[in-house]
Amino acid sequence: MANVHDLDLPVVDLRSPEYEADAIGTWRAARDRSWIARTATGFAVLTHAEARTILKHPDFQVTFTYVDPAYSEYLHERQKHGLMASNGPRHVRLRGVAVRALRPHIVDALREPMRKIMDELLDAALVGDTCDIVAQITDPYPARVMTPILGIPSEDLPEIDRWASDSVMIFDVARLKELAPRIEASGREFDAYVAGLIERRRNDPGSDVISELIRVYDQDGKIDEAELRMLVGSLIPAALDTTRGQLGFTMESFVRHPEQWTRFVRQPELAERAVEEGLRFAPSVSGISHIALRDTSIRDVDFPAGSVVVVYPRSANHDAAVWEHADEFDVGREPQLHFTFGFGAHACLGAQLARIEMAEALSAMAARVATWELAGDVPHQPMSSNGNRLALPVRFTLQDAS
């Protein structure tokens, strides 16, 4: 057995220009040498089998102690009490409450409105022969779908948008020290907004998710006021920011692989698989951090208590041991477990909703657009963070009207 700290491991620099230009290729090169690599923020788990093992391992726990209290006491405390940082019975109880918003009859009833909203966005975007898929289609879509469901007035969206964009910077572990003041200022504004929103909905309840959570709080006493605020505060960015990020990545994959778009247009029944392949191939998630609660070992490597290991979907989702031609975008692929929604006890609560939301979006686009062609650069957030696409300029052709 060898202590992980003593091993000669590949080193990956998440702040390097190479990583910024080709994160998936950088991981591939490291994965060819080892199942684990060293980074500035912990040990990176590169392979599918080991990622699965660690995400389920009782000796490893999701860790969200990213923000050093020296950078921001406020963010540190906030993370400590969040859903991702809770474990065991408290975690099961909180998820049990949050999930009321996601019952199948609620989610299924959303298909029609989703399609209608996407069609409206397409009416506006598919004029002439060029558009920006991110700015005009994939970015506004989840917000338009989710605000009525959440019970958020649509005029609050621009502000929420700004807070949400700032909040995801917290995943940019490598730059946290410099970003912390901005994230904290934004976080405080957002928390005050959430408290006010809960009051508004309490006085004027509707059939929306936030009103439902308030009812659960007022009637069952299953959660306390701080937990109610935390759940509402988690739900808003989860519903608005994650799906638009992933849809941007998925559409970029299609634009860069036009033959796969043609195939999908001819076989619209591939929608579910296309969604899954988009999630696998180009995840909008950087890393999922875990900490060793006690001395433990994986394969032949010892991890002392306190070791931080980070599962990177951009590596594990491309493991050739699991997927043939793993670096090819292939919308006909048989779906298998990928890590874009995480895995195990903390796996994304909204995965089913997000899949339906993305399938409806892709299907609506495939019904109208025959081809996409990249027509400019694709600026994006740092890949050491989630790397969300900020623009996707394209030239398009529409299907024959016949």
Next chain:
Amino acid sequence: MRVLIDLDRCQGHGQCAQIAPDVFALGDDERAYVLVEDVTDARHGDVDDAIVMCPEAAIAWPS
């Protein structure tokens, strides 16, 4: 009523076994199994939650 798990979809997240450990358990093959022939009325609520929470949409009541 019986509850069904689609083993082609199940990836062994284990969320169902956390919510309703008397109804679901993870097998040695890392797939979830139903422990009971008949889910009592008192357990319907937790099984409904397990259906919603399953990240792979692998659990369902018979249609």
